[in-house]
Amino acid sequence: MKKRETKRPSDPSRRKFLRTAATAGIGAAALAAPQVARAADPITMKWQSTWPAKDIFHEYAQDFAARINTMSGGRLKIEVLPSGSVVKAFDLLDAVNSGTLDGGHGVVAYWYGKEAALALWGSGPAFGMDPNMLLSWHNYGGGKDLLNEIYAGLNMNVVSFLYGPMPTQPLGWFKKPVAKAEDLQGLKFRTVGLSIDIFKALGAAVNALPGAEIVPAMDRGLLDAAEFNNASSDKVLGFPDVSKVCMLQSFHQCSEQFEVLFNKAKYDALPEDLRAIIDQAATASSADMAWKAIDRYSKDYEALKADGVKFYKTPDAVLKAQLDAWSKIIEKKSAENPMFKKVLDSQRAFAQRAGKWQGDTLVSFRMAYNHFFAEG
Numbered sequence: 146m147k148k149r150e151t152k153r154p155s156d157p158s159r160r161k162f163l164r165t166a167a168t169a170g171i172g173a174a175a176l177a178a179p180q181v182a183r184a185a186d187p188i189t190m191k192w193q194s195t196w197p198a199k200d201i202f203h204e205y206a207q208d209f210a211a212r213i214n215t216m217s218g219g220r221l222k223i224e225v226l227p228s229g230s231v232v233k234a235f236d237l238l239d240a241v242n243s244g245t246l247d248g249g250h251g252v253v254a255y256w257y258g259k260e261a262a263l264a265l266w267g268s269g270p271a272f273g274m275d276p277n278m279l280l281s282w283h284n285y286g287g288g289k290d291l292l293n294e295i296y297a298g299l300n301m302n303v304v305s306f307l308y309g310p311m312p313t314q315p316l317g318w319f320k321k322p323v324a325k326a327e328d329l330q331g332l333k334f335r336t337v338g339l340s341i342d343i344f345k346a347l348g349a350a351v352n353a354l355p356g357a358e359i360v361p362a363m364d365r366g367l368l369d370a371a372e373f374n375n376a377s378s379d380k381v382l383g384f385p386d387v388s389k390v391c392m393l394q395s396f397h398q399c400s401e402q403f404e405v406l407f408n409k410a411k412y413d414a415l416p417e418d419l420r421a422i423i424d425q426a427a428t429a430s431s432a433d434m435a436w437k438a439i440d441r442y443s444k445d446y447e448a449l450k451a452d453g454v455k456f457y458k459t460p461d462a463v464l465k466a467q468l469d470a471w472s473k474i475i476e477k478k479s480a481e482n483p484m485f486k487k488v489l490d491s492q493r494a495f496a497q498r499a500g501k502w503q504g505d506t507l508v509s510f511r512m513a514y515n516h517f518f519a520e521g
Contacts (some may be wrong), residue, residue, distance in 0.1 A: 187222040188419070190411065195234035195251035197357040198227035201377040201441060202403075205309065205434050206250035209405060212426045212433075221419050225250065234355035241406045242301045248407045253292070253307070254338030254398075260295055261339065261478055262485040265492065266307065267401030268339035269471050272496035276310030278503065279400040279492075280431070283307050286495035291488050298484070302409045306423070308431035309403040312438060316392035316459045317372035318363075318384050323392050323459065326466035335359050335371035339474065340397040346470035356382060363387040372397070375438070376445040385454050394459045396467040403434070 192210065196202035203225070210223035232240040238256050240246040253266040265271075266288070271279050282288045289307075296303055316323065317336075323329065330348030337353045344351050354362060354371075360383040362368045370388075372395070373379055379391070405427065412420065450456065479486035 187217075187220050188415065190221070190223045190247035190407075191226070191231075192223055192248040192250065193226045193228065193231050193237060193240070193246050194249065195228050195237050195255060195355065197382065199381050200356060201381070201438075202250075202356075202374070203227050205403065205430075205437075208433065208437075209250065209308075209426065209430045212430055213423055216422045216426055217419055221415070221422070223248070228355060228357060234357075238301065238303065238406065241303050241408050244302075244408050244410065246408070247411045248405065250403065250405055252401060253305075253404050254340075254401065257338045257341075259299055260484065261482060262295060262488045263292075264338035264340075265485070265488050266292065266404075267311075267398055268337075269343070269398075269400075269475070270396040270468060271400040272493055273500045273504075274400050274492070274496045275503075276312070276400045276402055277435075278496070278499055280307060280310055280402055281499065282492060282495040283402075286499075287491045288488075291491060295484060295488075304407040304409050304412045306405040306407075306427040307402050308405065308427045309434040310431070311398075311401045311403070312375060312442060313399040314374050314395060314397070314401070315372060315379075316395040316397070316463070317370050318379070318388040319370040319390045319392060320388065322390055322455075322457045323463060325460065326463050329463075332369045333367065335362070335368050335373075336397060338398070340372075342474045342478075343397050343467055343470050346474065347466060360384060360387055374398075375442050376449055377438075377441045380445045380449055385449060385452055389454050391449075391454055391456050392459045393456050394464065396464055396471065 192206070194203045194206040196206065206225045210225045214222055228234045231246055234251070235255055235258075237246070237249045237251050238259070241249050254264045254268050257264040257268075266279070266283070274282065279288075283292070284307075292305055292307075296305065317334070319332075326347055329344065332349045334344050334349040334351050335354050336344055336351060341351045341353060349370075352362070352368060354368075356373055356378070359368070359371045359373060363371055363384075364387050371384075373382065373384070379385075384391075407423075412423075415423075446456075475485075475489055479489055
């Protein structure tokens with residue numbers, strides 16, 4: 146006997162469930178499709194730094210880009226080339242402005258030749274502000290608006306982010322220790338920004354060179370002495386090969402930070418969430434760079450000493466001579482340049498309040514160090 150087929154009773158709720166599941170599946174696929182497309186076709190940007198490929202500064206630039214690439218989930222992909230790959234270091238601002246590059250990594254003081262006031266973001270004693278305080282002024286004391294005003298006045302189609310407080314830079318590398326301010330007179334010396342004016346006032350013959358060109362110039366005798374930035378950079382750039390004397394502490398660049406530039410048209414075309422990611426990446430990179438610098442610079446400082454480099458504290462008389470020179474420089478430039486005076490007055494007002502607070506509250510860490518490690 147043929148087995149009789151039994152039809153399953155109609156179940157409206159079951160049919161509704163299947164229809165809902167199917168619709169959800171289609172919806173999920175539709176939602177996933179744009180995400181796949183974005184991952185497959187990221188927005189790409191080509192940057193250049195103002196630093197040689199082997200310098201830790203170029204590493205900082207790559208760190209910044211990598212953080213954005215990761216935080217964007219691959220939707221934005223930034224590639225950072227080293228100095229000279231597309232343009233020379235001092236031509237970076239113009240290249241980003243024109244769109245030759247989508248962005249770049251450098252320092253504001255490099256654009257000193259376009260507007261002297263730009264060098265106030267890093268050159269000189271900044272009324273006693275350390276680099277972190279200067280970044281505070283920039284972000285909360287009006288500095289950012291002033292920098293944007295300067296770039297607009299120069300017709301620079303750029304968006305700027307400042308980050309990364311740099312530790313105090315050495316006075317520089319010399320053939321013999323500097324004992325007094327007069328020892329700088331007649332020296333062929335490398336520096337940049339308003340530091341040029343400081344060292345000229347102290348009698349040096351100054352030549353502004355990018356980082357990669359300094360040691361070769363010293364090796365050929367075109368420079369007698371030079372400063373760049375820190376133990377890690379100086380070590381890898383080869384300063385110990387041309388000098389064994391480094392003078393620590395200086396007011397010429399004691400409050401500097403890095404600048405990340407975007408071509409404004411390229412930046413404005415980004416979705417709002419990617420622009421927010423860039424903003425947050427600047428804050429995160431600022432902290433990470435500062436922490437990395439402490440670790441790496443201290444290690445390379447010890448390595449340089451082991452390699453025979455002699456470090457000396459810059460005499461207070463030389464530091465005082467820098468401050469005296471700076472007072473005259475800013476008075477002269479303020480009289481000549483209204484924008485210079487505007488930036489300087491803003492810094493002065495912020496520094497007078499914030500510097501008083503920091504000076505009154507900051508304990509002597511040197512005292513604690515000496516207590517535990519018995520150093521004079």
